[in-house]
Amino acid sequence: MATNNIKVNMTPSHPGDFIRTEVIEELGLTMTKAAQILGVRRATLSALLNERSSLSPDMALRIEKAFDVSMDMLLRMQAWWDASQMRSRASEVNVRRYEPA
Amino acid sequence: MATNNIKVNMTPSHPGDFIRTEVIEELGLTMTKAAQILGVRRATLSALLNERSSLSPDMALRIEKAFDVSMDMLLRMQAWWDASQMRSRASEVNVRRYEPA
DNA sequence: CTTGATTGTACGGTAATACCGTTCAGTATT
């Protein structure tokens, strides 16, 4: 029997979570060192890891260059997160389905 | 023999291209009408279709609601485009690969 | 206990960007 492959209401995790646990912690780096390596301010990286900012294309490229993590994958994660966040506010956007006459 | 499945240097198209040709033109809509349906300014939609702006999560949701096109797919297209654009300016970002000592 | 490293977060400022409303100049199409 195959493993359960049903996906219902899956909620993505913020890219910052992934970067913290699967990249920085996995390499045994402190946030301070990681920020130095990436060439950004410590506060900037902190905001990302604590989900107070989005993963920018610039930051994604830095992470790819420094830690060999696919920029495309990281940006897809961000896109998925954006979509999920948008869906939770979908009712605020008032657009009716178009039906050809 | 299978079809050629090799991907080398694939360059994504801007989401605006897709939306224009595969959504709006396919439905036989004018840009003016599409903008009305989406509830945005005509100039805003024009900028998107002519690649002078990015596809925002808000706009992606509007297109999904109006035209039943997956918001997630549209945002993945934008993410792919962003990555491609970033790669073409990769030399401007100065980050060295990290190697554990 | 004291020192040093690490972290979260705040302040003000800058640049980019996706919007808005409006307007004008082209280019169809009827």
Add this chain to the structure above:
DNA sequence: AATACTGAACGGTATTACCGTACAATCAAG
């Protein structure tokens, strides 16, 4: 000729990812 459509400009607003700096809290090692 009249009408519809489009591209693009103008100025303005709000958001956001950065910067430099600073301060307080935590925690581990001497």
